[in-house]
Amino acid sequence: MPKKFGDLIYTPETASGEAISKVETHTPRIEAPDSVKAGEPFYVKIYVGPHPNTLQHSIRWIEVYFEEEGRPFNPVMLSRIHLEPELVEPEVTLKLVLKKSGVIYALEYCNLHGVWEGRKQVKVQ
Template sequence: MGRLGDLIYTKEKEEKVLGEKHTPFIDAPDKVGPEETFEVTVVVGKEVPHPNTIEHHIKWIQVYAREDDRPFNPIHVATFDLGPAYGEPSVKFKMKLKKSSTLHVIEYCNLHGLWEASKRIEVG
């Protein structure tokens, strides 16, 4: 029996075109102040557009924060449910952090499974 983590793909582990279509791109500042509200944009298929049809689409995007020195991680930040055909796999939201953290974004493609990307954000 495998672990769920074994089923999560990354751009580094998969073929180039498949990875470019599926790996979430995270646009957020590298550094913010404590409790400062900042904007995060997540796009799936930034380099190569991902299809958005009933047969092949991004179903959801989830965002987690792994906070430094926190005994239990990750912190669930947001979940975005996406429908096929009309929407695009791109979301924008605001958040804040108390401590330096790594954002982890996981998305689900109905044909190609779970894909992950991460971004470090320093607080100080």
């Protein structure tokens, strides 16, 4: 039986074998406040690296999702950013406005080392 796609996504907790050596350079980092006021804009920075940025080895995209507390169907896709090797570094800043607490998820795709996940919980007051 084929694996579920979610089983193919690497996280710091599930990385094993050779993937363990890639955790620091492939897990998306999310810089955001731990808590925000409902309806008040704030910035979230997502970045990966240090990581090569060549045609042969690079981060090709970053996706950002939000799992909102109490929402019947999650997650909400916030953004998908295509990254052109050699021209764009794997870093993006988004301005978010949340009404409810939840978890921000960032996925990134490395053309050699697969899809990696990072996450950060944000409380809304």
